[in-house]
Amino acid sequence: MLAQLQTSGAVHWLGRQLFNREDPAAFFDPLLERIDPLLTRQTIRARVISVTDETPDTKTFVLEPAGRWQGFRAGQHIALTLEINGVRRTRTFSLSGTPAQWRQNGTIAVTVKRIQGGQVTGWMHECLEPGATLSVSDAFGDFDIPDVAEPAIYIVGGSGITPVLSHLETMAADGYRAPVTLLYYVRTHQDIIARDRLEALAQHWPALALKIFTTEEAGSDQRLNDHQLNQVPGLNARRCFLCGPEGLMDLAGDLLHRRNIPEDRIHCTRFSAPTVELDGDNLGGQVQFAKSGKQTESLGDASILDIAEASGLSPKHGCRMGICHQCSCRKTSGTVVNRLTGKTSGQGEETIQLCVSVPAGAVSIDL
Numbered sequence: 001m002l003a004q005l006q007t008s009g010a011v012h013w014l015g016r017q018l019f020n021r022e023d024p025a026a027f028f029d030p031l032l033e034r035i036d037p038l039l040t041r042q043t044i045r046a047r048v049i050s051v052t053d054e055t056p057d058t059k060t061f062v063l064e065p066a067g068r069w070q071g072f073r074a075g076q077h078i079a080l081t082l083e084i085n086g087v088r089r090t091r092t093f094s095l096s097g098t099p100a101q102w103r104q105n106g107t108i109a110v111t112v113k114r115i116q117g118g119q120v121t122g123w124m125h126e127c128l129e130p131g132a133t134l135s136v137s138d139a140f141g142d143f144d145i146p147d148v149a150e151p152a153i154y155i156v157g158g159s160g161i162t163p164v165l166s167h168l169e170t171m172a173a174d175g176y177r178a179p180v181t182l183l184y185y186v187r188t189h190q191d192i193i194a195r196d197r198l199e200a201l202a203q204h205w206p207a208l209a210l211k212i213f214t215t216e217e218a219g220s221d222q223r224l225n226d227h228q229l230n231q232v233p234g235l236n237a238r239r240c241f242l243c244g245p246e247g248l249m250d251l252a253g254d255l256l257h258r259r260n261i262p263e264d265r266i267h268c269t270r271f272s273a274p275t276v277e278l279d280g281d282n283l284g285g286q287v288q289f290a291k292s293g294k295q296t297e298s299l300g301d302a303s304i305l306d307i308a309e310a311s312g313l314s315p316k317h318g319c320r321m322g323i324c325h326q327c328s329c330r331k332t333s334g335t336v337v338n339r340l341t342g343k344t345s346g347q348g349e350e351t352i353q354l355c356v357s358v359p360a361g362a363v364s365i366d367l
Contacts, residue, residue, distance in 0.1 A: 037133040038066040043081070046136045048128060049107055054193045058159060059125055060096060060111045065136050071102055072139030074166040075269065079137035079318035079326070080110070084123050091120045092319035094163035094269070095139065096194070098170045108136075111193060113159040140324045143241070143269040145171060149178040150239055153232055155224065155252045157185040157244025161193050163269055164243055169197070172205040181209045181232050185224060185248060187216040224251055235259065240266045278337060278358065285361040289313060290332060292367060298359050301339065304329075305354035308367060315354055315367055322356035329354050334363030 037045045046065040054060055072078070072095055081090045097109035115121045128134075145167055146152065156164050161184060171180065186192050192212060202210040209232075213222035222228075229235055236259055242252050249268060256266055284299040287307050294311045305327055308315050318326035322340050328351050336345045336357040344360060345352065354365075 038064075040066075043135040044069050044137075045133050046108075048130050048132045048134070050130055051128065054111060055191050057114045057125075058111060058193050059114075060109055060194075061124070061128065062097075062107050062109045063134075063136065064107050067106070069136065070138055072099060072108070074099060074145055074170040075143035075163045076139040076141040077163070077269075077319070077324070078108075078110070078139050079324060081135035081137075082120065082123070082128070084119065089120050090318060090320070092321075092324065094166070096162040096165050098166055098173070100170065100173060111159065111162045111165075113193075137318050137324065137326060140318070140326075141269065143167075143243075143267060145176075146239055149176050151178045151234055151237055152180045152241060153235060153238045154180070154182045154184075154241045155244070155248070156182065156242075157248040158187075158191065159193060160244030160248075160269075161198075164241065165194055165197060167241070168201055168205075168208065172201055172208070177207055179209070179233070180207050181238075182211065183224065183228060183232075184210070184212045185222070185244065186212065186214055188214055189217070224248060224255070226255060229255060229259075236261055238265075242266065242268045243270075246270070278339060278342065283337065283358050283360055285334075285359045285363060287359055288362075288364045289367045290364055301358050303339070303355055304336065304352070304357045304359060304363070304365060307359070308354065308365075313367060317355055320355045322353050325353060327354040328352070330366035331357075332364045332366055335360045336363060 033040055038047060044066050046063040046069075049062040049064050052060045077092050077094050079090050079092050081088055093110040093112060095108055096111040097107070102108050112121055112124055114125045143163055154164050154167070164182070168180070168182065182198075184192070184198070192198075198210055202208050211228075213228070214220050215223050232238070240256055240261060242249050249270060253266065253268070278301050283301050285297070286295065287298055287304065288295045289308060289311065292313055294313065296307060296311050298307050305315060305317055305320065315329065316326055318324035330349060331345070331352045332349050333347065335347055336352055337343070337360050338345070339356050339358055
């Protein structure tokens with residue numbers, strides 16, 4: 001019904017007359033928000049169904065997205081937008097449930113570790129309760145299960161287990177028969193996330209070898225090393241999946257590369273995107289936002305997304321680290337530097353990601 005209304009010329013005319021807006025959702029959403037937030041059209045909303053403690057600093061939130069949400073593949077992420085003290089804040093989280101769960105009962109799950117001093121994770125742990133609603137993005141990311149079953153190893157630290165849980169439970173349900181080894185590193189035994197789910201997988205799925213290591217318990221420092229990797233049968237022929245803190249990821253990548261495992265057989269999903277050191281002396285400049293008519297000067301390595309927001313604009317964005325591409329926008333002139341790669345763009349028109357693009361001189365953005 002609403003979709004029909006949105007395509008109605010009369011409704012568009014009414015919207016222009018009453019609200020000076022072309023999109024009917026802009027004037028229907030406040031009403032729909034009061035009836036049922038999941039009916040709103042400008043963003044996809046989800047309702048919190050349950051909250052479960054996993055560890056002293058980790059909770060799992062089960063969400064029910066609006067029916068028009070498109071679903072996901074195991075290993076993908078979503079961006080959640082929450083209104084905290086009147087300010088909308090967006091953060092990216094891995095989906096810890098399975099696509100089968102979503103297909104069966106329409107729910108998804110994110111498992112969130114509270115970051116010390118973190119505005120969003122702290123608020124979620126303290127204030128986000130069943131019945132509340134928030135906005136969810138489409139799923140994104142390519143941390144995918146192999147198309148054809150082949151031996152695999154997962155090297156995972158802390159809350160990096162969340163997308164891997166989705167992988168393993170999906171693989172088990174699909175009868176993945178090739179051997180799979182999970183090396184899971186936590187500070188102490190009380191920091192093991194989803195311990196019951198992991199142990200159930202190891203008990204009922206013969207392909208899985210589960211090994212949990214603690215790195216900060218008294219008398220125990222079981223950090224990743226060559227000896228542990230030597231215990232994994234046929235390691236060099238396995239597809240490798242890494243997820244966790246940067247230190248563990250860097251160490252794992254180094255150890256695997258020394259074994260001459262090809263780069264294209266090592267798959268990573270990171271908590272934050274790696275960046276390169278930029279030469280701040282050559283960055284910054286005049287930034288013109290053509291559609292809005294705003295213009296400002298930037299200094300240093302501020303991203304165009306940060307500059308736009310500081311100018312009072314609200315461009316669409318998701319992860320803020322160059323992964324989801326939701327902030328992709330047209331640069332019509334000028335040069336930017338990609339802070340992930342350090343590469344400088346051309347002078348002409350091209351699509352850039354606002355969150356990782358830094359002006360290098362005068363730039364015009366179609367925003």
